Amino acid sequence: MQKILFANIGWMKRYRGHSNSDKIKGGGSYNPDDKHEAFNFQDVNGHCYGYVQPTKWSEIKIERIDSSCLKSDDYLDDVLVVWTATNPIEGGTFIVGWYKHARVYRTFQHDTKSKERNGYDYNIEAFSSDCTLLIEKERTMLVPRAKTSMNKGFMGQSNIWYADSDTKEIMCFRQTVIDYIENYVKPLTHKTKPNIDVDAKIAVEKAAVSAATTFYMKQGYNVISVEDENKGWDLEATKGKAFLRIEVKGLAGSQISVHISKNEYSKMKSSDNADYRLCVVTNALxxxxxxxxxxxxxxxxCxxxxxxxxxxxEQVAAIAYVE
Known part of the structure; x- marks a missing residue:
């Protein structure tokens, strides 16, 4: 039978660390900036390191995941870990992602090497290729909570749920979750590159710059073009003390996939890029x-x-020639 563990954490968009655009919500009374699960889907050298807080800092009872596991064992492999969180707007506990073939540790492991995760502890790990995080609009599978007699045996107040009851309701729900994960198809990424001729490309670029200029002017910016100066951006916008460097990319279609020149990319990666904006205009014509x-x-x-x-x-270019 599939080894499975449900782990309840706070709600985030990306779980790749604390940031102004992705603040953790829920997950206990600790300071949000100290909640270790904020890094649960941070790729660190091909691995993800997950954190879930057992009740009263206790251990994860891995023998409840697999009855053949000994109480002296430190970890258990090949576990399907299902991450859940409470939707901060609509309420209800939903599946937000999962680790396949995970290693679940009985006690916390101390991370002393990973700068990406601030050295936070973890008690679950998996290859990042086996980890799936659902975007918010995909988080639709509700996990029943044991708040009523009808849901007896389901996830309670503890952040750890072993789903090890042999009742028909629990067994059925387990299988529903397993089937859902096995049949999940990740949405296609926007990597299709349009094949258009030179004249059409120029028309798209002009239309995009015009649309971007209008967009920022409506926000009260004074906008000038620096397209011919090869600065690594196309427009400069000022409003009072605010100053923006804006690189404009136009697309004929709706799929976001653009080519970034070496000069533009270096400006995007520079340490003083706080005022840099990449403005993509889709359906420009x-x-x-x-x-x-x-x-x-x-x-x-975005x-x-x-x-x-x-x-x-990132791509590497080269010139081939005969001496």
Missing amino acids: KYPEIWTFSYDSGIWV EEDSDIELSFE
Whole structure:
């Protein structure tokens, strides 16, 4: 039978550390900035290290996950760990993600090497390729709580639920969760690159710059073009003491996938990039839609929808020639 553990934590969008755009909600009375589960889906050298707080700082009873496990064993492998959290707006406990083939430790492990996780403790780990975090709109599977006699045996006040009751209701719910995870298909990423001719590309770029200029002017900025100066951005916008450097990318379609030049990329990665904006204009020729991305704690996050963040695929170019 599938070894499974339910672990309840605070609610976040990304679980990649504390940031202004992703503050943890719920998960106990401790200071939000001290909650270790904030790093549960941070990729650290191909691994994710998960934290869940057992009741009264006790241990995870791994023998309840697998009855063949001895009380002297320090950990248990190949466990499906299902992470849950309470929706801070709608209420209710929902599945937010999972680790497949995880190692569950009986007691906390002290992380003394990982700078990415602030050296926080953990008690569950898995390969990052086996870890799935659902975006907020996908978090729809409700986990019953044992607040009424009808839900007896389900998750209670403890953050750890072993789901080891042999009642029909619990066994059925276990299997429903397992089937859901096994049949889950991750949404496609926006990597399709449009194939358009040069004239059409120029038209898209002009339309995008025009749309971006209008967008910032409506916000009260004075906007000038520096497209011909090869600065690594196209527009400069000022409003009082505020100053923005804006790189504009236009797309004919709705899928967000743009080419970043070496010069532009270096400006985006520089230490003084707080005033840099990547402004992507989709459907530029028909119904322009603006998507602006700014840097926040190591991530380029969309200002219009903080659930959207950029991924980068670095490429190497070369010149081939015959001497």
